[in-house]
Amino acid sequence: MAGLCFSSALSCRRTTWLVHETNVARNRPYKPLRKKSVVVRGEVNYVNAEEAKKLIAVDGYAVLDVRDKSQFDRAHIKSCHHVPLFIENKDNDLGTIIKRTLHNNFSGLFYGLPFTRINPNFVQSVKGQFSTDSKLLLVCQEGLRSAAAADKLEEAGFQNLSCITSGLQSVKPGTFDSVGSTELQNAGKAGLVTIQGKISTVLGTILIFKVSDGRRERAATEKKMMKRWGFLRKRSGEAKELRPF
Known part of the structure; x- marks a missing residue:
């Protein structure tokens, strides 16, 4: 009987303890539950020119050219989409004017490079033309801008992204159907250097x-x-x- 009474007393204590904890929990201030969003990010695929050609012809990838307008006008892949990652900087504040003058007297004069700034509407412009599950092949002249553009689009939710390693300068003549006054690999050459x-x-x-x-x-x-x-x-x-x- 003693053992039984001890067990009953212990059971009562446990019940009281549970009730006490429940009451304390009720008196705590209410905290809303935070929803944790899980973002699935795809890995950017880097390919050579021949593999890129296969992605377009077989896998249905759309070509997105992210170069500036001057290089795009010299030569670009036929039927591609153009959304520049950098646009010409036409601001007229004092600092920009000084930088533009210095740029035009060196890089602009010798290499034909325009004075540019980041395109603030790049991601929005791409989203206006493609859905996040679209297959996109990003191209630029040397491969740097396409890689940076892929990072921005990946953060925005695009999952099927590919880039040409070393850019269009590594593409052999005749690999893609092109439009323009020069070959794709020479579209970055301008200014006094030529x-x-x-x-x-x-x-x-x-x-x-x-x-x-x-x-x-x-x-x-x-x-x-x-x-x-x-x-x-x-x-x-x-x-x-x-x-x-």
Whole structure:
């Protein structure tokens, strides 16, 4: 009986303790439950030009060109979509004017690069044309802007993204149907650098001819001198060296 009474007393205490804890919980201030959202992010796929061509033809990927307008106008893949990651900076505040002037006198002059800033409407513009489950092949000239654009779109919920490693500069002529005045791999070349290349080619050709003419003249002069001193004589139409006695 003692053991039984002890068990009953213990059971009552446990019940009282549970009730007490329940009452304390009721007196606590109410805290709303926070919903945890689980975001599934896809991994960006980096491919070469031949693999990119297969993604377009077989897997139905759409091409999204993120270069600036000047490079896009020189050459771009046929039937692609153009949403630049950087746009031309036309702000007229003092700081921007100074930076634009310095840029135009160096990078703009020598390499034909426009003075740009990040496109604040890039993600919204892409979302206006594609759904987040669309298959997109992002392209730029060297591969850096397409990788940055892929990161932004991935954060926005796009899951099927691919980029061409090293960009369009690594694409061989004829790989894609293109539109423009030049080949895709040359669309990033502009400014004085292109003129300098042509000038260097011309000067190099002139220099080669000058060196060749100089060598011929020097060889002819040396031959005359050797004949004059009796080291060479013509015999049977061939020049032979006279051996000393």
